[in-house]
Amino acid sequence: MPGRRPLRFDPIAEAARQWDAHGWTPATPGMAAVTSVTRVAQLFHGRIDDVLKPFGLTFARFEVLALLSFTRTGALPLGKLGERLQVHAASVTNAVDRLEADGLVRRAPNPTDGRGTLAAITAKGRRLVARATPVLNEAVFAETGLSARELADLVRLLGKVRRSAGDYGVP
Amino acid sequence: MPGRRPLRFDPIAEAARQWDAHGWTPATPGMAAVTSVTRVAQLFHGRIDDVLKPFGLTFARFEVLALLSFTRTGALPLGKLGERLQVHAASVTNAVDRLEADGLVRRAPNPTDGRGTLAAITAKGRRLVARATPVLNEAVFAETGLSARELADLVRLLGKVRRSAGDYGVP
DNA sequence: AAAGATTGAGTTATCAATCTTC
């Protein structure tokens, strides 16, 4: 993780001050928001990686396992995985490669589409995600530093951004 | 950018439903917040990269140029750059390498510390950041999909997360 | 022709190890 030594001041507030000083005032709130989101994503990701490292997982691979464990059959086409996790098809191939090498998922031909491939979670994969999830919940998701009310506000605001960016919903 | 085809439903709301269904309710709001932050950071980053590509810049390199252009002398030690941008020293070395190869900054020995190196912005670098900034302001920072009030709320909430993570401020 | 998936090239970021200077 970068930036071990905390700054004595808030670098984002300082950047906002600079933006205003250069006459870019209309863009300042957006700049501060984008920078804040970027930095918090870094912080969360670092903590998640730290927690998952002992399990031999990255966040991307954990998300695949969690998603598969939620399905009725424990299997999904690779394309569906990329759609739900919002990542490129090549990234899905890569993540499934790693998971398969570790025996956590296995590939199977899609019975309903000869072009497709399914990723199916194995018993070993289910055991691992069952062990990792509580740790992640307690060490990261339950320790965000915000109250339930604040978390709900945050999710609502970010949902507006996602929605307005066309991330989901009907056009 | 991954995920061109928008989903018909909100994948984060769906994940929250699954978390609750598995009895992980106390962690659900945090999970939704972390996932939302991650996704919005992806969205912002994609738009920023699209805007900066015609200028031959990434966001990391743009940030270096912007920070240098704000200083009185147009130069900073590499360590200070990493501190302010919250990235690893190796990332700073890499970014400055690219910027120097493009003639946008040049390295100079730190006169006050024989171990250190300064990155100094060139006239070409100043011209480029002066051209790129207004485009970034108008195409990204002024188009977040949130009102000024909502942006302020978002920045405040994320500031609490950063502060509680020890990202800045006095211990 | 279009969609699912894979491959290889190119980019970026991190980490550990190293070198120089304080």
Add this chain to the structure above:
DNA sequence: GAAGATTGATAACTCAATCTTT
């Protein structure tokens, strides 16, 4: 010994091109 910076190795992602099947 500690700090600033660089290097080489590793991992992950994206993109363009390719292959197979529909």
